[in-house]
Amino acid sequence: MIVWNEVSESMQKSALCRPAIAVSEKVMAVTTSIIESVKNQGDEALLEMAKNFDNRKSPRLLVPQEEIEQSTSALSTELKEAIERAYQNIRTFHECQKPSDISVKTQPGVDCMLKFQAIESVGLYVPGGSAPLPSSVLMQGVCAQLAGVKTIVLATPVKGDDSIHPAILYAAKLCGINTIVEAGGAGAIAAMALGTSTIPKVNKVFGPGNSYVTMAKQLLSQQLPGFAIDMPAGPSEVLVIADDGANPAFIAADLLSQAEHGEDSQVILLCTSESVIQETKVEIGQQLKALSRANIARAALENSSFILTESLEQAFSISAEYGPEHLILQIRRADDYLDQVKNAGSVFVGDFTPESAGDYASGTNHVLPTYGYSKVYSSLNLLDFYRTYTVQQITQNGLQELSRAILPLAEAEGLDAHANAVTIRLGVQQ
């Protein structure tokens, strides 16, 4: 435990220090060569990688429509209803984010509009690994569906003799996704960004992934005009602010549910009560025993800090400086403190709002800025699937009046042709 006011500034810094993201030369070289081979050999390159990296004997690239349709029957009623409930809540929350075009007459005869248009095609990536992640499909897919994106491609890896878990297929089906690519890693990202004969080229790729996926997203967004990615990626993290009335068992459960994500997860507790901190540590020890991913959680806890603050105000100011992905408030009258929240991706208020509610089903999006990027990036939202552009329409009289602003500015900036485009229209060509 660190007593914030009693340690040096450098100790304070190191308590909030995130594990460094090493940019490995190897990851960059491998990713670059994967991108090249997808660019040159398209589908063939993907099929080769499926054999070599994923041990697939007779790989295929697209899931047939019937398999997507039939996914429902392979699910337990319980899981099917859970996916449907999560889908509905996420949809309800994101539906309210639909933007409206704006139209303003800035002065007589000068009409200006801000218009929203869905991005034409997007790629959604869902990582594989030890378990299927239907929630990751829903968080991305609901947005693409609500925005009315014309072409939605979903890619997810398949290993060996496996097939894509029906929970993934069913979540995709609810989101109206018909193009599901059986490919993972940098190859899948490159295929969506560049297009192949089988896989449509998309304008923006979303979703989390391993270091190759992250590198491919980064490289392609730098190299490819007209292509973009959702946000920079880093390890997941939670910061809990607690007071002396908080329940140590709840705090421990929240810290552990973040810690089990991965060994590089970071969990931080800022608490005004020394005894709550001590009891939380005891609870963590107890709860760890029952967890299947206890080893991962234990490793993550090594990167973590338990900090005693002199006040809640101090805790909020430390949190603002850190900029956590998830911020949990286990304090009395927690909603009175919402105005003090700065630089957090998603906030969980009060005793009965665990992070896992937002991870799956409350309706908020679980794709959030990590690694301090919550200072400047947004939680994933419907607008990420739109682009805005402006339109202006000016009458002859409107332009006459507006010329009194345009002409002196064009002159000051030394741009004659800018002035000429106005004067020639007003018949006062000089």
Add this chain to the structure above:
Amino acid sequence: MIVWNEVSESMQKSALCRPAIAVSEKVMAVTTSIIESVKNQGDEALLEMAKNFDNRKSPRLLVPQEEIEQSTSALSTELKEAIERAYQNIRTFHECQKPSDISVKTQPGVDCMLKFQAIESVGLYVPGGSAPLPSSVLMQGVCAQLAGVKTIVLATPVKGDDSIHPAILYAAKLCGINTIVEAGGAGAIAAMALGTSTIPKVNKVFGPGNSYVTMAKQLLSQQLPGFAIDMPAGPSEVLVIADDGANPAFIAADLLSQAEHGEDSQVILLCTSESVIQETKVEIGQQLKALSRANIARAALENSSFILTESLEQAFSISAEYGPEHLILQIRRADDYLDQVKNAGSVFVGDFTPESAGDYASGTNHVLPTYGYSKVYSSLNLLDFYRTYTVQQITQNGLQELSRAILPLAEAEGLDAHANAVTIRLGVQQ
């Protein structure tokens, strides 16, 4: 002139091909070393660069408050009023873009909110060069002011014995900007991104610039957690769609007002009338004679294409594929065609709406995605100065009900601790 339907696909491609942006090793090396020196020597490095690169004898970093205040008196009434009118129109258009927090009960006992918070600190870059660019201050500064950004830093270069043009200072004053840095290039960008003893560190840097500025923005946004930039930069461009009723003199004036920006500007005319294309070329020759920047415009015209299309529909489809920064519609009943517009940054509708209106004073933002990025990036708007985050608050009963969605999903994803954070709260710990 190219007759679209009569040339090969590869000729079509090359007619729309943008000049390649060479990533120069030299620019990268110089920029990297500038960033390093600002990181290590702070203000000292900036003062050194002012002496060496900008030939300043006794450089200073900040403009004193009195100079900003007194800028008004150094301006002609005409230019002062032009800046004020432009400021007011830009403000009117962007004020309507203010976002509102959203609050939704996704199911009983489950409250979810989407909240907007202004980014805490931003840096605005205004390039120097042959003429001052007060319009560039207004386009960025009005947004920062309306969003309520707490710390706004403006940086612009000063050469030799010059001082910052009063038009720049006055535009900054209207936008409530007090921190004006006399520095340019990669050094200015690094100073704002990293902070020095004199210059506040910011979270996001906006604004155009030369290749060193662009490289510094790119490198710093990759290296610095919690730091972001506005959008990728490329040369400016315009695409005009015209029919047989269009006025060739107006078309020529619009093409030239884009061409005079820089030698790498690109201008494209898509027209359904061969005679309008021929007359436009003659007009260009005439109008060029009177332009002070005729040499720049002539060079830009080398990269340009005059294309005869069989129909307006074909023209709109070529434009959507190209994704122009500026799209000008000089066609009859132009507003009937707005639904056909795709992938444009800003659209200028009808005979009396020249691009220069939007560049300066109509109210729309002139910071726009170039180089095909209008397929996926937005025109600069008020939301670029905000971040969004979510908040959720769940009651005990709400969590009980929601657990039916959370628990099966946590189980399917193999995340015990996620489930435990719910069950422990519901008193049904397993």
